[in-house]
Every structure is written in structure tokens, then in C-alpha cells.
Amino acid sequence: MSKTAVLPRCPANPASLAFGPDRPWLAPLAGYSDLPFRLLCREYGAAVCVTEMVSAKGLVYHSPGTGELLASLPEDQPLVVQLFGAEADFLRRAVAMLREAGYGWFDLNMGCSVPKVLRQGAGAAMLGDMKNSLAVARAMLEGAGPGRVGFKLRLGLDDARPVLPDLALRLEDLGAGWLTLHPRTARQGFGGAADWQALARLAPRLSLPLLASGDLFSAADGLRCLEQTGATGVMYARGAMHDPAIFAAHLALCRGEKPAQATPAVLRAMILRHMELARALCPGRAALWKMRSVVPRYVRALPGARALRQQLCRCTEWGELTEALENFLPAASR
Known part of the structure; x- marks a missing residue:
């Protein structure tokens, strides 16, 4: 987009989001969860989709390609815009711009462990500076309104620097609408096994929805995670990337039915x-x-x-x- 470009308008702003064991979400997948893929996943039963990760600073400065990440249609609702960045002022301005364009639901990425994001102090790097993380969260919530911002978290930067449950409880006190936890540390990346027991420990401490992420490669994984953790719902990432029909399989299992075979x-x-x-x-x-x-x-x-x-x-x-x-x-x- 040029310096004078206008953000694409969001065609709808639903009054609420769907949470629950039978309301699976599609995760923000950089390079994958574009509009066509989101629509495909919705046709298979995804209840809510999240955009690819959008740079708050890039949005404010109208960086090329930002508009494509935000493109949507009436059928692509409800839609959550995931932002990343570590400066409260840019997140505040980004949310204001998106609200003016009709977007109503937002997520802050505090879990991405990709080096180029960490070098900006964003993504999972924010877990190392709780004071700034809360300032950014407050700025977003002031612009969007209570309950309209979720936060994607990891366990901490590494095992020696855990942030839960403290950070989660503070975000809840600020007015967060929901939390998503990928129960690995930033240092782990996607290595090792996701610690679902961390979800089980956090879930009863919260009064807001908690979405589970991490190692959900099949619908059976999703149902087992819900049973073992008490999480409100699941957010499929790599499982959906390899098979968008995972949402249909998830809903079938919720109904006690056998999922259709992938012939x-x-x-x-x-x-x-x-x-x-x-x-x-x-x-x-x-x-x-x-x-x-x-x-x-x-x-x-x-x-x-x-x-x-x-x-x-x-x-x-x-x-x-x-x-x-x-x-x-x-x-x-x-």
C-alpha cells in the first residue's frame, strides 16, 4: 500500500465470538491463513479464524502487502486480526485504524519465536518484559474495548523464566477477552512436546475463555486435549495446515460420530x-x-x-x- 492507501474495510463486525469445545478456531499461520484458506476452513466448520500475523508498525506506515493480509468477505466472519509489535503507541494506533475500517476483534501475538520477530522485541520476546507487555495490552484494550482483545502466550522465554499464571491473571484483570496458550517455551520453538498439563493448571485459575494450542495434529488430538486440560476450546494450527477437514472431523467427534475418511x-x-x-x-x-x-x-x-x-x-x-x-x-x- 502507498502512504495514502486506505485499509480494506471489514465487511462485518459480529457482536460476539464463538467459544466452546465444539467451536474450533483456525490459528494465525504466517504465509498460510490467507482469505482463501480461511474460507476453506470455514466451509469445513472452523468457528472463528485469525488473520496472518500483521505488523502494527507496518500497518501504521502502510507497508506493502498489509492490505492483502486484512482482505475479508462477509463469509469470512467472525474474524480476529492478529497484531504483533512491542511499542504501545503503535499498537494503539493500529487498533484505532482497524476499528475505523470496521474490524472489531484483535489478538496480540506474544508467542512467536521466529528470530526476526524476537529481534524486534515482539512475539515471545515480550514475555521477558512484563511491564511493557501489560502497557501494550492496556493500549490495545483502550482502543478496542474490554473483551475485544485476546492474547497468544507461551510458557515463558525458557524454563528458568516462566510467566504463568501471573501474566495471564494480569491480562484478565485488564479486560482481556480470551487467552490462547501454546504450552512450550520460546526457546523450545516447536521442539519437544507441548505441556498440556500447563493448560490444565491454568484453566481453573481463569474466568475467561482459554484456547489450547500445540501438538493438535488431528481431531482426536483436539478432543483428547480438551478432556485432559479443561480448556474452553482448541485452536488448530499445523493440523489445519495439513488438513482443513480437521474441523469437520472435530465436529463429528463432538457429536459422537466417526469422521469421514480422507479418500x-x-x-x-x-x-x-x-x-x-x-x-x-x-x-x-x-x-x-x-x-x-x-x-x-x-x-x-x-x-x-x-x-x-x-x-x-x-x-x-x-x-x-x-x-x-x-x-x-x-x-x-x-
Whole structure:
């Protein structure tokens, strides 16, 4: 966007968000949870979706690409905008701009452990400065209103510097609407196992919704996490990235039903639908480049997936990609 660009308007601002064991959320996935992917996940049953992580400073300065991260449609509701940054003034200004454009729900990323985010003092680095973290949280809540901001947390920077339950309780006192906990430290990144017992210890201390994240690779994982932790709901990240139908499977298990089997025909229909949404909503040829990396994730468990990935990397037209898909799935089903 240029310096004079106007943010895309949010087409709706629902009065509430859905929380509960049968209301699974889609996590903010950098590079993945764009508008087409969010719509696909909603069709499978995602109750709430969160945007890709948006830089508060980039938004204020109208950095190129910010508008694409915020693009939405009436069907893409309720939508939560996830922001990151470590300066209260920029977060305050970013929320004000988004509110003016019609967005009503926000999340502050205090859990990202990617080095380039940590170097800015943002993401999980904020767990090392509770005073500033609370100042940023207060600025966002003042701009958005009580209950309209959630906070994504980790256990701390490392095992020697835990921040829970203190930080969670202070955010609740400030007026947080919900919390999401990925129960690993920033130093762990995505290594080791998520400490679901940390969720179980935190849940009874809170009166606001607590969403569980971390190691939810299947719907069965999600249901088991809910049973073991007492969390209000789950937020699927890598599980959804590999299979958007995880939401349908989650809802089926909540109803006591057996989830539909991921047959080649089912996978084909899902991929074609994603392609349709991407072609309609992504600018230029970006949709094609993205789908070349998306398709291998969806079929990764099938024989020949690696060869398909190599073939897709050479596709420069939609017809080539479609042909490769049509040739692969029948072969995988034999």
C-alpha cells in the first residue's frame, strides 16, 4: 500500500465470538491463513479464524502487502486480526485504524519465536518484559474495548523464566477477552512436546475463555486435549495446515460420530475447492505459486507425494497443475 492507501474495510463486525469445545478456531499461520484458506476452513466448520500475523508498525506506515493480509468477505466472519509489535503507541494506533475500517476483534501475538520477530522485541520476546507487555495490552484494550482483545502466550522465554499464571491473571484483570496458550517455551520453538498439563493448571485459575494450542495434529488430538486440560476450546494450527477437514472431523467427534475418511476422491474435492477460492481471491499469479506448495501438504501421506511436489514446482500454468493433480490422485488410489 502507498502512504495514502486506505485499509480494506471489514465487511462485518459480529457482536460476539464463538467459544466452546465444539467451536474450533483456525490459528494465525504466517504465509498460510490467507482469505482463501480461511474460507476453506470455514466451509469445513472452523468457528472463528485469525488473520496472518500483521505488523502494527507496518500497518501504521502502510507497508506493502498489509492490505492483502486484512482482505475479508462477509463469509469470512467472525474474524480476529492478529497484531504483533512491542511499542504501545503503535499498537494503539493500529487498533484505532482497524476499528475505523470496521474490524472489531484483535489478538496480540506474544508467542512467536521466529528470530526476526524476537529481534524486534515482539512475539515471545515480550514475555521477558512484563511491564511493557501489560502497557501494550492496556493500549490495545483502550482502543478496542474490554473483551475485544485476546492474547497468544507461551510458557515463558525458557524454563528458568516462566510467566504463568501471573501474566495471564494480569491480562484478565485488564479486560482481556480470551487467552490462547501454546504450552512450550520460546526457546523450545516447536521442539519437544507441548505441556498440556500447563493448560490444565491454568484453566481453573481463569474466568475467561482459554484456547489450547500445540501438538493438535488431528481431531482426536483436539478432543483428547480438551478432556485432559479443561480448556474452553482448541485452536488448530499445523493440523489445519495439513488438513482443513480437521474441523469437520472435530465436529463429528463432538457429536459422537466417526469422521469421514480422507479418500483420494475427498482429497481431490478439497484441493479443487482450494484452487477455486485461490484463483478467485488471490491477486495475479500468486494463487498458482501458493497452490504449488499447498497441494503436497494435503497429499503428503500418499505414495508418490515427493515426486508430485517436484512436478508441481515446474508448473507455470493452471492447466499443468490441474493435470498433475488429476494424474496423481487416481494413481494413489490404486
